[in-house]
Amino acid sequence: RMMVNMLEHDILPVFVATTFSFPETHSLTYIYTAFSKPVELPGIHEFTAMGLLDNRMIDYYDSTIQKKVPKQDWMKERLQQEYWDKGTQSRQSKQQWFKVNIDILMNRMKQSSTETHVLQWMVGCEGDEDEHGNLQFKRGINMYNYDGNDFLGFDDEHQVWVAAADAAVLTKRKWDEVTALKDYTKGYLEKECMEWMKIFLKYSKMQLRDASPPEVHVFTTKAKQSSIVVLTCLATGFYPKEITLNIRRNGRILNKEDGVKSSGVRPNHDDTFQRRDYVEILRSDTAEYTCEVIHPGSNMHKEKTWGKSHSCFSYEFIVFSYH
Known part of the structure; x- marks a missing residue:
């Protein structure tokens, strides 16, 4: 029984x-x-x-x-x-x-x-x-x-x-x-x-x-202090909305304790979504910062690196699709 x-x-x-x-x-x-x-x-x-x-x-x-x-x-x-x-x-x-x-x-x-x-x-x-x-x-x-x-x-x-x-x-x-x-x-x-x-x-x-894979952008903007810049990782245009976004410093994932802030997932006007994470860093910091985006819905895993030159441009580091 x-x-x-x-x-x-x-x-x-x-x-x-x-x-x-x-x-x-x-x-x-x-x-x-x-x-x-x-x-x-x-x-x-x-x-x-x-x-x-x-x-x-x-x-x-x-x-x-x-x-x-x-x-x-x-x-x-x-x-x-x-x-x-x-x-x-x-x-x-x-x-x-x-x-x-x-x-x-x-x-x-x-x-x-x-x-x-x-x-x-x-x-x-x-x-x-x-x-x-x-x-x-x-x-x-x-x-x-x-x-x-x-x-x-x-x-x-x-x-x-x-x-x-x-x-x-x-x-x-x-x-x-x-x-x-x-x-x-x-x-x-x-x-x-x-x-x-x-x-x-x-x-x-x-x-x-x-599914729509995200576009990934890494860029910096000015902060209140001249010695600091705001490093931003932006993923946009993706569907469905489930997504993982990480900012890495020399390979280590940064978190809230490191000052990382996030907009959370927000809707775009075309039924896709966006998410923006950002962190303040020293302008003199020579470490390598990488934006990692994992979007299960489109089977995409992408990383983009913001180089040591600290310009406002980013270059694609590595892309894994259908892993």
Whole structure:
């Protein structure tokens, strides 16, 4: 009775690997993590769930926000509100399911309720894409982990549950007796998960075609003191808006403690975006300053260097596209 209805419908995200050889392997995976009690640490929630498409997060839920939310623009734009409402209900149900089953495991192992324990579930599928865009099932993933150790997994090929710990044997025996559960699990991994992977890959590739890479500029302007100049790194004209921008001094990334300020991502008039980061430096500084821009939506990684001459011109240092 430990885990019932564990495979209620949920959309699995896809990991998109950027490569030029075929077959190209893709994956769609959901990861659920639950603690036996609240953890008083910043950014750590009693329950979290996330969808991953080719190792890139596409949706997220935690016990604080209590909502399933998109983490990619194409997820937000392509999927209707009904999808997110149903996904929220499913995640809330799973949150309760995890809470019940952690208690069952702790009682089974005679563990104290004053201790903190964690139960994790990873479920999803991998598929190979050929040069014609056809996707074929490669393998399914359905694994439970308890306190950092393998606990229970599903052998998709032989359609049996495999206990990786003594405490999991009881659950394995009960689940192996439920033919409907094994059939559903196998069908989900090999068919339903793969169908969602196809949909998500299609949407993500449509955004990639529509994506606009940023133009990158590095320049200086006068500061209030004549001995100082303001070094600016500007990325503009990009879509979607997710972007990483770093100013480096001799290779080291500068941060707020170094005086770096940012405009944040702002809209342009043509539905693209811009971001401007800047820092004050000594005019006499002979270090090499580099502006690094990473734009996942267009698979662009660009660096531009402002030379030691401290002129108001910049030259392109290195460009990596489709890395």
